[in-house]
Amino acid sequence: MTYCVGLYLDDGLxxxxxxxxxxxxxxxxxxxxxxxxxxxxxxxxxxxSAGNLAISQAVWSRLEEGVMLDGFRQTLGGVPSMxxxxxxxxxxxxxxxxxxxxxxxSQGISFDVSLLVGGQIAGQPHRLFLxxxxxxxxxxxxxTPFLQVGELKYGKPILDRVVHHETTLMDGVKLAxxxxxxxxxxxxxxGPPLDLMVLRRDALAVTFRKxxxxxxxxxxxxxxxxxxxxxxxxxxxxxxxxxx
Amino acid sequence: MTYCVGLYLDDGLxxxxxxxxxxxxxxxxxxxxxxxxxxxxxxxxxxxSAGNLAISQAVWSRLEEGVMLDGFRQTLGGVPSMxxxxxxxxxxxxxxxxxxxxxxxSQGISFDVSLLVGGQIAGQPHRLFLxxxxxxxxxxxxxTPFLQVGELKYGKPILDRVVHHETTLMDGVKLAxxxxxxxxxxxxxxGPPLDLMVLRRDALAVTFRKxxxxxxxxxxxxxxxxxxxxxxxxxxxxxxxxxx
Numbered sequence: 014m015t016y017c018v019g020l021y022l023d024d025g026l027x028x029x030x031x032x033x034x035x036x037x038x039x040x041x042x043x044x045x046x047x048x049x050x051x052x053x054x055x056x057x058x059x060x061x062s063a064g065n066l067a068i069s070q071a072v073w074s075r076l077e078e079g080v081m082l083d084g085f086r087q088t089l090g091g092v093p094s095m096x097x098x099x100x101x102x103x104x105x106x107x108x109x110x111x112x113x114x115x116x117x118x119s120q121g122i123s124f125d126v127s128l129l130v131g132g133q134i135a136g137q138p139h140r141l142f143l144x145x146x147x148x149x150x151x152x153x154x155x156x157t158p159f160l161q162v163g164e165l166k167y168g169k170p171i172l173d174r175v176v177h178h179e180t181t182l183m184d185g186v187k188l189a190x191x192x193x194x195x196x197x198x199x200x201x202x203x204g205p206p207l208d209l210m211v212l213r214r215d216a217l218a219v220t221f222r223k224x225x226x227x228x229x230x231x232x233x234x235x236x237x238x239x240x241x242x243x244x245x246x247x248x249x250x251x252x253x254x255x256x257x
Numbered sequence: 258m259t260y261c262v263g264l265y266l267d268d269g270l271x272x273x274x275x276x277x278x279x280x281x282x283x284x285x286x287x288x289x290x291x292x293x294x295x296x297x298x299x300x301x302x303x304x305x306s307a308g309n310l311a312i313s314q315a316v317w318s319r320l321e322e323g324v325m326l327d328g329f330r331q332t333l334g335g336v337p338s339m340x341x342x343x344x345x346x347x348x349x350x351x352x353x354x355x356x357x358x359x360x361x362x363s364q365g366i367s368f369d370v371s372l373l374v375g376g377q378i379a380g381q382p383h384r385l386f387l388x389x390x391x392x393x394x395x396x397x398x399x400x401t402p403f404l405q406v407g408e409l410k411y412g413k414p415i416l417d418r419v420v421h422h423e424t425t426l427m428d429g430v431k432l433a434x435x436x437x438x439x440x441x442x443x444x445x446x447x448g449p450p451l452d453l454m455v456l457r458r459d460a461l462a463v464t465f466r467k468x469x470x471x472x473x474x475x476x477x478x479x480x481x482x483x484x485x486x487x488x489x490x491x492x493x494x495x496x497x498x499x500x501x
Contacts (some may be wrong), residue, residue, distance in 0.1 A: 113381050158421040162418050166410030170439040175491060183496050191491060221501045231497040238494050240418050247419060247435060248487035252427045253475040257455050257465045 014202035015046055015127035015163035017061035018192055019129040020185040021141040021153035023178050025213040025220065027185040029193055030061045030077045047208035048073045050089040050132075053218040058089045058098050058132035059210050063163030064125040064146070071109045072102070072126065080105045095132060095140040102130050103148035110146070127162040130211065139214055166197040168192030182211055182220075190225075190235045207232070258446035259290055259407035261305035262436055263373040264429040265385040265397035267422050269457040269464065270375045271429040273437055274305045277448035291452035294319045294333040294376075297462040302333045302342050302376035303454050307407030308369040308390070315353045316346065316370065324349045338385040339376060343451055346374050347392035354392070371406040376456065383458050411443040412436035426464075434479045435471075451476070 017030040031047040044066060050058045056153040060076075062069030076213050079086035082097065082104050092098045106126060114124050126146050133139035141153040143160040153160050155178040161169065180188065186209065196203045225232050261274040274290040288310060294302045304320075306313035323330035326341070326348050336342045350370060358368050370390050377383035382439040385397040387404040396406050399422040407411065415436050424432070430453065440447045469476050 019266055099401050166443070167414050169443050170411050170414070171487060171491075172441050176489055182501050184491070186501060187491055187494055187496065188497070199410070199417050211499075221499055223499065231499070235494065239490070242490035242493070243415060243418055246483070246490055247415075247428070247431055249486070250431055250479065252431065253335050255430070255467065255475070257426050257430060257457075 014200060015063040016161070016165065016168060016193060016196045016200075016203045017063055017129050017163055018161045018165075018168065018172070018189050019061065019131050019141050019153070020176060020180070020189060021131070021139075021158045021160070022180050022182060022185050023214070024182045025211065025216070026059070026082060026133075026139055026141060027182060027189050028059045028061055028129065028131055028206050028210045028212075029189040031193065032199070032206050032208060033202060034066045035202050041202075041204075043206070045208055047210060049145070049210060049219065049222070050076075051219050052090055054135065055217060056090070056132060056134040057212050057217065057219055058095075058130065059212065060102065061129040061162065063127050065122075068106075068109055068113070068124065068126040069128070071113070072105045072128070075105045075108055076102065081200055083105055092243060093134075093225060094137060095134060095142070098132065098134075099130050099140075099142040099144060099150050099152075102128055102142075102144050103150055106144060106146065107148040110148070129160055133214065133217065136249060139212065164196055164200050164203050164257045168196040171195065182213060186211060187235070191239050194236050196240060205232075258438060258444060259307040259405055260405070260409065260412060260440045260444075260447045261290060261307055261373050262403060262405045262409075262412065262416070262433050263305065263375050263385050263397070264420060264424070264433060265375070265383075265402045265404070265422070266424050266426060267427050267458070268305070268426045269455065269460070270377075270383055270385060271426060271433050272303045272305055272373065272375055272454045272456075273433040274452050275437065275447045276450050276452060277446060278310045279446050283406065285446075289452055291434075291454060293454060293463060293466070294363070295463050296334055298379065299461060300334070300376060300378040300459060301456050301463055302339075302374065303456065305373040305406065307371050309366075312350075312353055312357070312368065312370040313372070315351045315357070316372070319349045319352055321345065324352060332477070334341050337378075338381060339378060339386070342376065342378075343374050343384075343386040343388060343394050343396070346372055346386075347394055350388060350390065351392040354390070373404055373406055377458065379460065380462055381455065408440055408444050408447050412440040415439065426457060430455060431479065434476060435483050438480050438483060449476075
């Protein structure tokens with residue numbers, strides 16, 4: 014499995030993914046699920062992927078070589094808007110489905126892929142999309158300022174409770190790491206290292222990107238600190254006056 | 258959906274379930290998923306159920322009327338051990354599967370049920386089991402002192418981090434309510450009121466049982482207090498010295 018989360022904040026985007034892939038519990042590997050197309054001063058577009066690794070790698074390779082959209086072959090470096098970028102990623106998924114879907118289906122393998130695509134193109138707002146295996150997509154809004162793909166449930170409660178569109182990028186990074194930590198602890202098929210990318214609004218260049226290993230001092234402090242905080246928080250809560 | 262959790266603590270058992278059932282989002286009802294067989298001084302056995310309501314109601318009805326095990330018809334009031342109680346519940350599931358499974362299967366409806374069965378019989382230790390749709394089961398141990406059925410992922414991180422076999426019953430109640438609250442917030446198909454039962458070790462009678470409504474003052478304080486605690490906790494965490 015995989016866990017990827019994207020935060021659509023007023024100040025910009027926070028994108029975080031794990032790197033574990035597994036084909037059975039005895040076949041576990043590390044692959045980055047984060048791909049970034051950066052053209053400083055013009056655009057940054059980041060794609061995170063969950064699902065079948067062969068599909069998501071094929072999607073990115075096709076995006077690099079160009080995918081047919083509106084009658085001609087385009088790349089993320091050339092699309093005129095983030096909406097078109099999302100459409101292009103969806104078109105790439107459909108190309109892979111057309112190429113590989115029938116054989117996969119005949120072998121009983123489901124066509125399982127989902128993408129988070131976030132970024133900004135000069136002169137336009139930053140946007141964040143979730144692209145489904147059918148190539149269609151939804152967009153994060155101020156009301157729902159985060160999107161997740163993969164093993165998303167363990168890490169959702171903290172985001173549901175705390176993330177707002179006005180959350181700062183730094184707090185967004187903290188919350189994404191807490192959400193990821195909840196997932197890592199509860200599901201062995203999600204694993205470090207993590208890939209983090211932060212894109213500040215109107216920067217038009219990657220603001221911060223980091224491969225976060227298990228030994229990273231800050232991530233370790235998040236993991237230990239958060240567990241301690243939860244323990245302290247429940248201990249501090251009053252008990253009911255029930256006759257237990 | 259449903260969320261049920263059982264804590265197997267040194268001091269006894271905490272059992273908590275929601276009451277929402279749904280057959281499509283426009284067909285939502287309230288049904289208790291908690292059934293208790295209490296014979297004061299001799300035994301208390303509590304069953305929580307998740308999955309298809311018709312199946313879980315049929316399982317309980319059959320348990321009340323008697324289910325064949327070891328060649329004769331038995332009830333939870335008569336089984337000689339908690340292991341036999343778990344076997345009897347599994348046998349009840351298999352009876353329902355034999356009766357209804359083929360027709361359900363022919364109509365494309367999966368045979369979806371899972372049970373938590375916990376309790377104590379005089380002179381024996383308290384035990385907690387999770388019974389699968391196949392009628393087989395696993396048992397909670399000191400290493401893994403909680404079991405969940407239904408929509409379990411949202412509420413698992415807090416339990417993974419904090420629950421130990423030595424957790425007190427009162428803390429167990431708090432943690433079960435926090436775990437339930439995380440689920441209620443993130444999944445609309447799990448809903449209040451809640452059914453709580455606490456069985457203190459060797460009490461051989463229900464220690465505490467309560468239908469907890471949305472307006473219950475303590476549950477409201479848990480819901481608000483926990484959200485505030487999480488917000489305070491992440492705010493109190495140091496930020497990384499990354500160039501964000």
